[in-house]
Amino acid sequence: MAGLSIKDARKHFGTTEVLKGVSIDVADGEFTVIVGPSGCGKSTLLRSVAGLEELTNGRIRIGDRDVTGLAPSERGIAMVFQSYALYPHLTVYENMAFALRIAKADKVAIDAAVRRAAAILNIEPLLDRKPAALSGGQRQRVAIGRAIVRQPQIFLFDEPLSNLDADLRVRMRYEFAELHRQLGTTTLYVTHDQVEAMTLADRIIVMRDGRIEQVGTPRELYARPANIFVAQFLGTPRMNILAATMAENGRATLAGGRSIALPSLTTPQPAGTPLSIGIRPEDIAIGEAPGALPFTISFIERLGGLATLHLGGREGEEPVACQLRDDGSLEEGDTVAASFASGHLHLFDSTGEVLETTGK
Amino acid sequence: MSLRRWSVTLLAALVALVTIAPLIWMVSVSLMARGEAAQFPPPLWPTSPTLENYRLLFGSFGVGRFLLNSILISTLATGLALLFTIPAGYAFAKLRFKGRDATFRLLVAALVVPGQIGMLPLFLELKAMGLVNSYAGALVPWLAGIFGIFLVRQYCLSIPDEMLEAARIDGASEGQILRRIVLPVLAPIIVTLALYVFLSSWNDFMWPLIILADQDLYTLPVALAAHSRQNVQDYEIMMAGAVVTTLPVLILFLALQRYYLSELLTGSVKG
C-alpha cells in the first residue's frame, strides 16, 4: 500500500485550462473524497492519476514511485467508473479475472483472488452471469470486485453511486465505508454529493473551477470553512450568508438595519467595512432570549421530525433559513424570536474569504 | 387473431411468395430435360425430373473449377476485408491520431464516387504491378471497402470509452483490447459485414470480367455469362448454373441469420 502525492497538476484541453495547479497529498490508507460542482475538474484529476489523461504540467507520485509518465496499468491503481464499464460479453467471473489473465497469473491464484473478492462483496451466486442479467447495484459490486481483485495500491472511484437509486445509494455508502475498513487501501473518491463526502471521508478536498478551495476532515470543513463557497457547499440546508457592515463595539449592521453581536476578530476591522455573516440553519435558536431578533415565518418545509423555517426579513432584509425539531406549534405567518449566537457566526470579507475569529 | 394481424400476415406471405417464386422456378427448370423450358407456355414443373443438366454442368462444362475459384476469391476477399476494415474502423472511432477526422471525411466523400469510375485507373495500376489475370488482382478491390470501414466505425462509436479505459487499466495492450473486448462486442456487425463482402464478391461480375483473362481463373458469374453468350438457348443448363451460384450463399445467409440482429452492448454500462 502507498500514499499519493500530486504536485501542481495542470491540464489544458485545447485552450481551456481545466486543472489550474492542484496539489494533493493523500496519506497511506486514507479515504479522501474530492467534492465540487459539476465541471470543476474532479474527473479530470482522477483520470490523470489513473494515467488516462496526460497532465500538461505537474507530477504524480504513488508510494515512492514517480508515475507521471507511466501507463495506467503500471501505476498500481484500480478505477471504478460511474458507468461501471463492465465487459458485456464476459461473465462476472471473467470480468473480475480479466486483469489477472492479461497479466498471465497462475490459474489457481486467479481463482482464489476472484472468489475472495466475490465473498467480500457478496456476489458469489452471480459469478456465472453476464452483466446484462444484473441489477444496477449488482453491477456496481462487480465493478468494485474487478478493482479489488487486482490488489491495487490506490483505489480511484468516480461517482460510483450516482447511478443508483436513493435507497441503494445509502446502503452502498455504508458498504464502501465497511470495505475501506476491511481492506485499508488508500482511496481517492470523487463525488458531487456532499452527504457522501461527509459520511465517507477521512479527509475532504473541495474543488471549484480547477482549483482546490479547502482540504480538511469533514468536521473541520463544516466547523471552519475557509470561504463562502466551502461554507455553502457542505451542509444542508445551506449556510445562510447575510450581507452586513462593521459597526462599533464588535457589532455589525445587517442590510435592513438590525444590529448583531460578532465574535471578536483576530484582525479587527474598521467600522464601515463590508462583510458577510454566515450562520448554519441548525445554529439559529428560536425562542425569546436576550438579543434575539423578531422574524416573520414566510414559509415552512416540514420534513417529519425536522422543519425548515424560512424567516422573511423586513423590508430590505435577506430571508434566513432555520432548521429545528418540529413540534407542529409554529405556523406560517407567526412571528418568532431568533438568536444568532456569536459563537456560531462565520465571518467572511468582501472577497468571500474567512475572517479569523478568536476562540474557535 | 384480429383482422389487422391477419391482414399483416397475409401481406407478408404474399411478399414472401413473390420473392421466392422465381427461385423455385429456377430449381424447377434446372431439373427439366433439354428444351423443355423453351415451350410455350413454359411448364411450371418438369414432366420427368432429371439431374442431366447438373451432370453436364459439372462434367464437360467443368463448373467445379469455377465454383472453387468463386469460393476461393470470396473467402479470401471476406477474410482480408475483415482484417483491414475492422482495425481501421475501430481506429477511426476510438484512437486519437493526427488527421483522423480529416482522413475519415475524405474517405466518406469518396463513397459517392461510383465504383465503376475507379475500375479503369485501378486496372492500369494493377497492370503496372503485374497483377492482371491473377487471383490477387481480383481481390484488390475488396481489401478495404470504405463502406465497411464506415460501418465498423459507426458501431465502434457506441462502445463506451470507459470500457476501453477499464481494459487499459487492467493492463490490456491496444491489440488485446481490440481482440478481447472490441471484437466480441462487435460480433453481430462483423457477421453482417462478412456476409455483405462475401455476397458482393460472390455476385460480382464486372471486376473479375475485367481483370481475369484466363478461363481457368473465371468465377461462376463470369463463366456462366461466357457460356450463355455461346449457347443462348440452353435455359435448363443456365438454370442449373444459377442454382449452383445461388444455393451456397443462400445457405450461408440462412445459417448466419441469428447473428445479425442480436443486441450489441447490453449490460456494460448503466441502464
Ligand SMILES: Nc1ncnc2c1ncn2[C@@H]1O[C@H](COP(=O)(O)OP(=O)(O)OP(=O)(O)O)[C@@H](O)[C@H]1O
Ligand atoms: N476530453 C475533453 N475535451 C475537452 N474538454 C473536456 C474534456 N474532458 C473534460 N473537459 C472539460 O473539462 C471540465 C472538467 O471536466 P470534468 O469531467 O473533470 O468535470 P467534473 O468535475 O468531473 O464534473 P462532473 O461532476 O459533471 O462529472 C469541463 O468543463 C469539461 O467540459
Ligand SMILES: [Mg+2]
Ligand atoms: Mg465527473
